[in-house]
Amino acid sequence: GAGVSQSPSNKVTEKGKDVELRCDPISGHTALYWYRQSLGQGLEFLIYFQGNSAPDKSGLPSDRFSAERTGGSVSTLTIQRTQQEDSAVYLCASLWGTGGEETQYFGPGTRLLVL
């Protein structure tokens, strides 16, 4: 596709339920990033994939959060036993370029509301 796509665009869930958020990066982009945007915390890095492996998952806030990437393409961010503080916009980005020209391109985000 022309850009990074994310689904669903909006998700409302009840506290304690699990949710899965999906990211489809731009074709050919090998690196993929997840960020979270919340009112209290601003934009925070969660995890980074190079191919299917995650060399940096330092931003995951707790063990309720996990992510995987398959086939070097689609990525899924899973939040188990959701809490109200998980309410945020989850943004995915894929990376283009090498040799000093690396740039992250962002999807539209998934807006998660935990009731």
Next chain:
Amino acid sequence: AQSVTQLGSHVSVSEGALVLLRCNYSSSVPPYLFWYVQYPNQGLQLLLKYTTGATLVKGINGFEAEFKKSETSFHLTKPSAHMSDAAEYFCAVSGTGRRALTFGSGTRLQVQP
């Protein structure tokens, strides 16, 4: 470690006036610097970036920014504001290439008619 400080969470200008959004960074390695814009209920769109080379960089929609190493700054400017420039602007820094971005807290730009 890296950090970004954006001075002014809200900036209001008149249409046609100069836009100046301030960004100061801290980085232990030569930084890559970015400005992104976010319109309501949308993702982040890249405005411009500095990685290496010329310190004055031009981006989309008439914006430009200058990397000043001595001042650790990367301020965003536009000579003449448009109503369509009203949005939230984020400054970000990363280390080399594939490192994650560290964002500032954002500046909401309001353009008055």
